Amino acid sequence: MEELYALWKQRIEERRPFQYIVGCEHWRDLVLSVQEGVLIPRPETELIVDMANEVILKDKEMKQGVWVDLGTGSGALAIGIGRLLGNEGRVIATDLSPIAASVAAFNVQRYNLQDVVEIRTGSWFEPLDEFKGKIVGLVSNPPYIPSGDITGLQAEVVRHEPKLALDGGANGLDDLLNICKGAASFLKAGGFFIFETNGAKQSKFLVDFLNIQMEGSFQYVNSVSDFAGIQRFVTGFRK
Amino acid sequence: MRSRRGLLLFLCRNGNWFVKYQTVQKCFHNHHHLLSSTTPKPCFPSSTNTTTLFNHRSYSTSGAAEMNPQISNDLIKIMENRLSAIEQRNNYLQNFMSQPEASPSEYSRANKELRKIRSSMELITQLRAKQKEIDGLKSLIAECPEDKDMHDMAVEEMDEAIEEENRIHNLLLKSLLPKDDADERDCILEVRAGTGGEEASLFAMEIFRMYERYSHKQGWKFEVVDVMESDLKGFKEASGAISGSGAFGRLKFESGTHRVQRVPLTEKAGRVHTSAVTVAILPQADEVDVQLRNEDLKIDTYRSGGSGGQHANTTNSAVRMTHIPTGLTVAIQDERSQHMNKAKALKVICAKLYELERSRLHTSRSKLRSEQIGSGDRSGRIRTYNFPQGRVTDHRVGITHHSIDDVMQGENLDVFIDGLLLKQEMDAIASFGSDE
Numbered sequence: 001m002e003e004l005y006a007l008w009k010q011r012i013e014e015r016r017p018f019q020y021i022v023g024c025e026h027w028r029d030l031v032l033s034v035q036e037g038v039l040i041p042r043p044e045t046e047l048i049v050d051m052a053n054e055v056i057l058k059d060k061e062m063k064q065g066v067w068v069d070l071g072t073g074s075g076a077l078a079i080g081i082g083r084l085l086g087n088e089g090r091v092i093a094t095d096l097s098p099i100a101a102s103v104a105a106f107n108v109q110r111y112n113l114q115d116v117v118e119i120r121t122g123s124w125f126e127p128l129d130e131f132k133g134k135i136v137g138l139v140s141n142p143p144y145i146p147s148g149d150i151t152g153l154q155a156e157v158v159r160h161e162p163k164l165a166l167d168g169g170a171n172g173l174d175d176l177l178n179i180c181k182g183a184a185s186f187l188k189a190g191g192f193f194i195f196e197t198n199g200a201k202q203s204k205f206l207v208d209f210l211n212i213q214m215e216g217s218f219q220y221v222n223s224v225s226d227f228a229g230i231q232r233f234v235t236g237f238r239k
Numbered sequence: 240m241r242s243r244r245g246l247l248l249f250l251c252r253n254g255n256w257f258v259k260y261q262t263v264q265k266c267f268h269n270h271h272h273l274l275s276s277t278t279p280k281p282c283f284p285s286s287t288n289t290t291t292l293f294n295h296r297s298y299s300t301s302g303a304a305e306m307n308p309q310i311s312n313d314l315i316k317i318m319e320n321r322l323s324a325i326e327q328r329n330n331y332l333q334n335f336m337s338q339p340e341a342s343p344s345e346y347s348r349a350n351k352e353l354r355k356i357r358s359s360m361e362l363i364t365q366l367r368a369k370q371k372e373i374d375g376l377k378s379l380i381a382e383c384p385e386d387k388d389m390h391d392m393a394v395e396e397m398d399e400a401i402e403e404e405n406r407i408h409n410l411l412l413k414s415l416l417p418k419d420d421a422d423e424r425d426c427i428l429e430v431r432a433g434t435g436g437e438e439a440s441l442f443a444m445e446i447f448r449m450y451e452r453y454s455h456k457q458g459w460k461f462e463v464v465d466v467m468e469s470d471l472k473g474f475k476e477a478s479g480a481i482s483g484s485g486a487f488g489r490l491k492f493e494s495g496t497h498r499v500q501r502v503p504l505t506e507k508a509g510r511v512h513t514s515a516v517t518v519a520i521l522p523q524a525d526e527v528d529v530q531l532r533n534e535d536l537k538i539d540t541y542r543s544g545g546s547g548g549q550h551a552n553t554t555n556s557a558v559r560m561t562h563i564p565t566g567l568t569v570a571i572q573d574e575r576s577q578h579m580n581k582a583k584a585l586k587v588i589c590a591k592l593y594e595l596e597r598s599r600l601h602t603s604r605s606k607l608r609s610e611q612i613g614s615g616d617r618s619g620r621i622r623t624y625n626f627p628q629g630r631v632t633d634h635r636v637g638i639t640h641h642s643i644d645d646v647m648q649g650e651n652l653d654v655f656i657d658g659l660l661l662k663q664e665m666d667a668i669a670s671f672g673s674d675e
């Protein structure tokens with residue numbers, strides 16, 4: 001009883017996220033372990049798996065190739081996509097945070113996907129050298145909050161979730177731009193990408209960046225809205 | 240043919256085709272003569288505003304199996320145009336489908352169209368082979384006028400080939416005539432007693448049984464769906480489900496008012512009464528399946544208007560789904576993730592649309608019913624069952640059958656049905672020739 005009261009106090013006074021208290025989050029049809037040090041996966045991000053599924057259903061090559069999830073956190077996207085591939089393709093997921101990497105590995109085990117999803121520790125593409133030009137699908141929900149906005153986030157987020165998972169630099173685009181550049185050299189021709197963004201402003205910026213600054217590398221670049229109508233994602237294909 | 244007791248004559252008046260049925264007893268010789276006649280005898284007197292579509296024709300109630308009517312040159316010309324159009328389309332589609340740029344939806348559309356013209360294409364291929372053979376024989380005949388044996392043989396073969404060509408032409412004509420998609424469906428029979436009180440109810444029951452027997456003879460399944468009995472165990476209303484190949488196509492012309500003339504059981508003075516029942520034949524819909532298109536769905540979440548994503552932590556995963564074309568909306572919040580709420584919302588929307596579609600079908604069915612039967616007055620009368628004279632007359636084709644008991648036993652309904660189907664075919668041929 002005392003213990004329960006302590007938890008309650010944490011929830012109310014410290015605004016500790018409910019998911020950290022119970023140690024898990026329901027995401028899509030999954031139950032994922034989470035703990036302090038790992039971002040709690042968001043409902044918006046669920047849509048990335050639906051979009052990946054669309055291209056996987058259309059194209060056998062997509063189902064049989066190598067997918068990459070950059071900054072995998074709890075492993076949500078890697079597991080969601082790994083389950084779409086069956087035993088044909090594979091997913092490599094990276095994260096700089098050792099805690100995230102170990103939680104992700106734990107979740108992969110729970111879903112018995114260790115033969116499909118591999119977790120590597122390191123910064124973005126750094127642990128992926130051997131896959132240069134070979135990736136069929138690239139997904140990422142990197143930190144995208146502008147540094148100045150961090151303190152204004154919901155208390156549960158700012159007080160308990162890792163800064164490493166949230167802070168995207170001055171305009172929030174540091175990591176997204178980094179990943180866009182890497183996508184050009186790591187995706188194979190026809191490869192597909194989906195990135196989550198902070199909303200319309202970042203999405204528009206990225207669409208232009210990919211089309212103009214990186215002219216000739218990508219095609220069918222689009223922004224896609226989430227269910228709240230916010231332009232949340234940027235998708236496209238490597239030329 | 241031989242087992243039938245009558246002869247159908249086709250008459251064309253003012254551009255409309257009429258089918259006349261004459262009993263064999265009266266014109267047996269004529270009948271025989273027509274079938275075996277070597278000089279083609281026109282059955283269709285051509286009128287000023289209609290070209291003769293067939294040069295000679297001897298149709299029987301059992302269909303034209305034994306002899307193929309010679310199709311007129313006019314009609315062949317029209318048909319040839321259509322055939323080459325179909326051939327071109329076929330080539331185009333084949334070509335299109337072998338191209339890698341075709342999107343999956345274009346591909347399946349093309350495939351569907353190809354499947355639709357496939358049976359015609361098979362016949363066209365046969366026809367082209369025959370025509371080539373005929374050309375070959377023609378030049379053979381032209382080349383060897385002095386070799387008599389050879390010449391005769393070639394002529395004989397050519398006659399056969401021409402007869403075969405004619406047969407294929409006939410099949411093609413049939414395949415090109417517009418078809419009612421519902422013809423192959425199962426159907427619902429509804430019989431209702433009309434004017435005439437108890438007597439009408441008794442007759443309604445007899446008519447219902449007549450179709451039941453007829454269905455069994457056709458090898459169809461007949462299930463009584465619902466019966467509303469009258470005091471004397473007649474049927475005020477009855478419905479049955481008939482399933483079997485082509486059930487709707489054969490029975491569809493039975494819809495309308497059926498009139499009975501006889502001395503009712505309840506009539507003491509022995510006077511002949513006239514009563515009526517209405518019959519409706521409705522095609523059964525295939526299992527309605529609801530097709531949801533992604534672009535027809537709108538999904539909202541109940542978020543407090545914040546920026547979402549990494550900004551917020553939420554445990555509220557409620558989803559509202561709207562089906563835009565119908566405006567149906569469901570909100571689901573009892574599942575644990577947005578994804579699962581969405582999946583459930585989709586199921587609920589599907590079920591609701593299914594219900595909607597079913598009730599829509601139901602209403603369109605009752606609309607169809609009232610169109611078919613008309614207002615139930617004399618003008619909608621399609622057939623008279625006259626017991627004192629022992630005859631049944633169909634007023635649309637002018638066919639009279641003189642053994643009413645056979646008809647009521649479901650025996651000779653085919654006489655009318657075949658006549659009506661032939662009339663439909665004639666109408667279609669007449670308009671086939673005229674729409675070019």
Ligand SMILES: C[S@@+](CC[C@H](N)C(=O)[O-])C[C@H]1O[C@@H](n2cnc3c(N)ncnc32)[C@H](O)[C@@H]1O
Nearest residue numbers: 039041071072073095096097123124141143165
């Ligand atoms: C917004 S979280 C997304 C987590 C998870 N993919 C999801 O959608 O729930 C961003 C993740 O990127 C990781 N990250 C931050 N900087 C990184 C870097 N330089 N290289 C790899 N991962 C990084 C963080 O540890 C964090 O797990």
